[in-house]
Amino acid sequence: MVVDQNSPIIFAHGVNKTYAGGFLALKNIHLEIARGEIFALLGPNGAGKTTLISIICGIVNASSGTITVDGQDIVKDFRAARAAIGLVPQELHTDAFETVWATVNFSRGLFGKAPNAPYLEKVLRDLTLWDKRDAKVMTLSGGMKRRVLIAKALAHEPLILFLDEPSAGVDVELRHDMWRMVRELRAQGTTIILTTHYIEEAEDMADRIGVINKGELIVVEDKEVLMRKLGKKQLTLTLRHPINSLPAGLESWSLILAEGGHTVDYRYNTQEDETGIPELLRTLGEHGIDFKDLRSSESSLEDIFVSLIQQSRGEAA
Numbered sequence: 001m002v003v004d005q006n007s008p009i010i011f012a013h014g015v016n017k018t019y020a021g022g023f024l025a026l027k028n029i030h031l032e033i034a035r036g037e038i039f040a041l042l043g044p045n046g047a048g049k050t051t052l053i054s055i056i057c058g059i060v061n062a063s064s065g066t067i068t069v070d071g072q073d074i075v076k077d078f079r080a081a082r083a084a085i086g087l088v089p090q091e092l093h094t095d096a097f098e099t100v101w102a103t104v105n106f107s108r109g110l111f112g113k114a115p116n117a118p119y120l121e122k123v124l125r126d127l128t129l130w131d132k133r134d135a136k137v138m139t140l141s142g143g144m145k146r147r148v149l150i151a152k153a154l155a156h157e158p159l160i161l162f163l164d165e166p167s168a169g170v171d172v173e174l175r176h177d178m179w180r181m182v183r184e185l186r187a188q189g190t191t192i193i194l195t196t197h198y199i200e201e202a203e204d205m206a207d208r209i210g211v212i213n214k215g216e217l218i219v220v221e222d223k224e225v226l227m228r229k230l231g232k233k234q235l236t237l238t239l240r241h242p243i244n245s246l247p248a249g250l251e252s253w254s255l256i257l258a259e260g261g262h263t264v265d266y267r268y269n270t271q272e273d274e275t276g277i278p279e280l281l282r283t284l285g286e287h288g289i290d291f292k293d294l295r296s297s298e299s300s301l302e303d304i305f306v307s308l309i310q311q312s313r314g315e316a317a
């Protein structure tokens with residue numbers, strides 16, 4: 001089968017999932033993942049991230065909808081679709097009595113790939129596992145076991161790597177090694193999809209962001225665009241003399257008096273042409289409020305994420 005290299009590597013259309021008890025975990029998901037991108041799927045606990053990943057990887061069946069992976073239908077062409085995927089799950093379940101070397105070779109063999117010792121050696125070296133290749137998996141530390149999970153997922157040279165909560169409970173060194181590897185894989189054309197609770201990680205790594213809440217994909221957007229569109233900037237003025245309250249006449253600015261009356265925060269939309277800052281400073285001056293320092297900061301992806309989730313719950317952002 002010839003696959004159009006410009007077509008999405010993952011294409012999900014109208015995917016719903018109702019678990020046996022009747023719980024609707026995914027609602028009408030439409031999602032396209034481009035070849036070679038790093039896509040971060042964000043959402044609060046129980047939003048449906050693992051369910052969606054598990055369906056794409058063929059571990060859980062969708063109740064309705066279609067999904068193709070590299071042009072292959074995940075139900076009709078399960079083996080071909082699954083062969084395109086490497087999945088790093090949250091926990092290690094099997095192979096505890098095997099050596100590291102045996103378990104990664106076995107993972108490769110599962111997909112019918114010919115042995116390739118130099119490739120597997122590179123994977124183990126990149127993950128600082130080479131010295132442990134003859135150790136039984138059960139004797140390894142938790143961090144080393146996580147490295148084995150990544151090695152197993154990469155053993156068959158997948159086109160797509162799924163990382164489900166890769167940073168949960170791992171130390172700084174492994175996190176750095178992992179992200180260095182993710183960048184290398186991406187440079188070689190691998191598509192990476194990750195779920196994470198460490199939103200700064202998504203801000204750092206991802207090309208695109210999907211936000212899922214209560215089974216619904218509420219946003220799918222290029223990261224830069226998302227941050228430009230929904231980001232806010234904040235100007236913080238440090239006052240020369242602290243004040244107890246803001247004088248009347250400044251209500252329309254929605255200012256926040258903080259740090260015991262020592263600072264005033266002003267949030268403005270990065271999309272507006274006019275920031276309103278010159279006018280604000282003039283107005284403050286007219287009210288006799290003098291400042292000795294001013295600094296500005298931008299909202300993080302985390303701020304944007306929290307406000308998106310609040311909005312989708314119908315709360316004030």
Ligand SMILES: Nc1ncnc2c1ncn2[C@@H]1O[C@H](COP(=O)(O)OP(=O)(O)OP(=O)(O)O)[C@@H](O)[C@H]1O
Nearest residue numbers: 019020023025043044045046047048049050051052
């Ligand atoms: N096998 C199951 N049977 C019934 N309900 C399930 C099953 N698996 C998951 N759920 C429910 O579906 C919802 C989505 O779960 P899922 O694990 O996909 O969320 P998640 O976004 O990955 O959460 P987390 O961030 O906590 O890992 C949750 O409410 C969960 O309780």
